[in-house]
Amino acid sequence: MxxxxxxxxxxxxxxxxxxxxxxxxxxKLSAEELLRVIPDYDALVVRSETKVxxxxxxxxxxxxxxxxxxxxxxxxxxxxxxxxxxxxxxxPEGNTVAATEHTMAMMLALARNVPQAHASMKxxxxxxxxxxxVEMRGKVLGILGLGRIGTxxxxxxxxxxxxxxxxxxxxxxxHAKALGIELAETEEIFSKADFITLHLPLTPETRxxxxxxxxxxxxxGVRIINCxxxxxxxxxxxxxxxxxxxxxxxxxxxxxxxxxxxxxxxLTVDRVVLTPHLGAxxxxxxxxxxxxxxxxxxxxxxxxxxxxxxxxxxxxxHVLEVIKPYLNLAEKMGCLGIHxxxxxxNTVDLEYNGEIADVDTKxxxxxxVKGILNPILQETVNYVNAPAIAKARGIRVKEVKSKETVHxxxxxxxxxxxxxxxxxxxxxxxxxxxxxxxxxxxxxxDVAPRDWLLIGPHIDRPGMIGKVGTxxxxxxxxxxxxxxxxxxxxxxxxxxxxxxxxxxxPVMLKIKAVDGILGAKLVNFNAG
Ligand SMILES: NC(=O)C1=CN([C@@H]2O[C@H](COP(=O)(O)OP(=O)(O)OC[C@H]3O[C@@H](n4cnc5c(N)ncnc54)[C@H](O)[C@@H]3O)[C@@H](O)[C@H]2O)C=CC1
Ligand SMILES: O=C(O)CCC(=O)C(=O)O
Numbered sequence: 126m127x128x129x130x131x132x133x134x135x136x137x138x139x140x141x142x143x144x145x146x147x148x149x150x151x152x153k154l155s156a157e158e159l160l161r162v163i164p165d166y167d168a169l170v171v172r173s174e175t176k177v178x179x180x181x182x183x184x185x186x187x188x189x190x191x192x193x194x195x196x197x198x199x200x201x202x203x204x205x206x207x208x209x210x211x212x213x214x215x216x217p218e219g220n221t222v223a224a225t226e227h228t229m230a231m232m233l234a235l236a237r238n239v240p241q242a243h244a245s246m247k248x249x250x251x252x253x254x255x256x257x258x259v260e261m262r263g264k265v266l267g268i269l270g271l272g273r274i275g276t277x278x279x280x281x282x283x284x285x286x287x288x289x290x291x292x293x294x295x296x297x298x299x300h301a302k303a304l305g306i307e308l309a310e311t312e313e314i315f316s317k318a319d320f321i322t323l324h325l326p327l328t329p330e331t332r333x334x335x336x337x338x339x340x341x342x343x344x345x346g347v348r349i350i351n352c353x354x355x356x357x358x359x360x361x362x363x364x365x366x367x368x369x370x371x372x373x374x375x376x377x378x379x380x381x382x383x384x385x386x387x388x389x390x391x392l393t394v395d396r397v398v399l400t401p402h403l404g405a406x407x408x409x410x411x412x413x414x415x416x417x418x419x420x421x422x423x424x425x426x427x428x429x430x431x432x433x434x435x436x437x438x439x440x441x442x443h444v445l446e447v448i449k450p451y452l453n454l455a456e457k458m459g460c461l462g463i464h465x466x467x468x469x470x471n472t473v474d475l476e477y478n479g480e481i482a483d484v485d486t487k488x489x490x491x492x493x494v495k496g497i498l499n500p501i502l503q504e505t506v507n508y509v510n511a512p513a514i515a516k517a518r519g520i521r522v523k524e525v526k527s528k529e530t531v532h533x534x535x536x537x538x539x540x541x542x543x544x545x546x547x548x549x550x551x552x553x554x555x556x557x558x559x560x561x562x563x564x565x566x567x568x569x570x571d572v573a574p575r576d577w578l579l580i581g582p583h584i585d586r587p588g589m590i591g592k593v594g595t596x597x598x599x600x601x602x603x604x605x606x607x608x609x610x611x612x613x614x615x616x617x618x619x620x621x622x623x624x625x626x627x628x629x630x631p632v633m634l635k636i637k638a639v640d641g642i643l644g645a646k647l648v649n650f651n652a653g
Contacts, residue, residue: 132172138415177201190425192418207436210510214421219413220405225277227404228352231376262286267318275324315342327354340366346373355380364390454560457574459496464648468543472521479535482526568610568619577624578648584641
């Protein structure tokens with residue numbers, strides 16, 4: 126597999142990727158060059174400079190994953206990626222402290238005119254009267270967006286004895302209470318805050334959120350800090366508000382257009398502190414995000430789920446820890462299930478029994494659906510597109526959970542209902558790691574789901590196994606293991622043979638023709 130790193134990311138991340146993949150580091154590619162080279166790559170790693178547009182995604186015929194070494198994915202067309210089944214992962218935590226500390230640095234520099242005083246001294250001046258600042262203690266700080274960075278800023282501002290209020294409609298009041306701050310509506314923040322700091326993502330709702338109208342409603346002399354995303358503040362309106370004295374000053378790290386162009390109006394006013402998107406630029410953060418994104422990419426290319434994928438339902442780390450050992454089993458159960466069925470699938474029912482029923486099992490359900498769809502579709506089905514593909518094909522997927530168990534501590538049962546019949550596969554983990562199929566269509570079995578499995582329901586009479594074994598032997602196909610599953614009712618059994626190689630179609634036809642065999646199926650767990 127080939128990985129393209131198209132923005133400068135820490136060598137620590139590149140080294141992780143190089144352990145498993147071919148990695149090309151080609152920073153500063155033009156848009157045209159990116160379009161030309163992208164078809165060669167399975168994964169792409171970017172920071173914020175590379176624009177991963179719809180055109181890039183369309184040209185990326187082999188791309189499976191895009192990794193953003195940082196938080197904001199607004200330089201990636203996530204919707205286009207999702208439609209193509211491309212996973213987008215970010216590194217949401219590696220640069221939180223860096224961006225938080227940069228916000229504090231910007232706020233203090235703004236309050237005490239540090240850059241202006243520094244520039245003046247460089248001009249050989251000594252102007253103590255010109256740079257009178259304001260204290261932070263006792264001032265009201267309004268935080269818009271109380272996520273990771275907003276929370277970090279709140280904690281530090283409290284330590285500086287500021288009064289902190291925050292607006293975030295998607296955060297619970299408990300979070301604010303635990304921090305020791307109040308949640309407020311935007312109007313309260315605008316009317317009360319001496320400092321307003323932004324920690325929101327750039328979305329259609331937040332674009333242009335701070336504009337001429339909102340400045341008009343703010344307390345006179347407010348100071349604004351933006352270390353989140355440029356498009357959230359209207360830069361022309363901010364410049365006007367500074368000139369009109371509504372805003373006493375602004376500290377800005379992020380801009381509507383980056384790199385900033387010479388005609389950016391903020392460059393024309395003095396009462397600003399500007400940095401060229403340096404929020405994440407610490408040695409520690411760059412190693413952190415590069416390592417996190419490299420691990421995410423490596424896991425995704427191995428077919429494993431990634432907790433930081435932004436276009437999949439998020440999975441909490443404690444949930445991932447519980448379900449991770451079951452993911453491979455769940456996918457194999459889906460694969461086995463689809464090989465058993467004939468007819469149009471209407472419904473897939475998933476039953477989770479035991480302790481596993483306590484956690485969010487959506488990702489396991491997706492793994493089963495992925496296992497069902499991959500063997501029958503040309504396109505690659507992954508954790509991102511599996512639910513959408515199932516829905517588009519009219520397959521209803523339902524989950525039932527119960528803590529009750531009979532024979533196993535945990536059991537997953539997959540029931541695939543078609544317009545013709547119903548097939549059921551159940552599986553569990555032995556020794557917490559080893560996935561086993563323990564039931565196929567009502568027959569008790571104990572099978573490791575790997576390589577090739579020949580499944581043959583048959584009439585319960587002597588010689589059946591021998592007949593099939595002889596056919597396989599005639600074609601030099603070695604059997605790694607074999608067992609016979611029984612139901613409660615006498616009359617039929619199921620033979621399950623693990624073959625060490627593929628069983629060609631003519632051989633399967635011979636087996637199916639054996640008198641007493643009630644329809645043999647071959648499952649190839651390596652395909653799809
Ligand atoms: N300057 C820099 O170098 C860096 C900038 N960032 C940017 O900082 C911002 C915040 O990052 P994190 O704290 O890690 O993200 P986060 O996802 O932890 O927090 C964002 C918060 O905004 C809230 N939110 C979303 N839409 C909202 C709306 N319409 N109104 C009010 N609240 C809303 C969410 O509920 C969430 O709590 C992002 O834009 C990110 O891209 C992050 C790292 C470095
Ligand atoms: O990669 C960078 O330096 C920018 C970081 C950033 O803005 C983010 O993580 O959202």
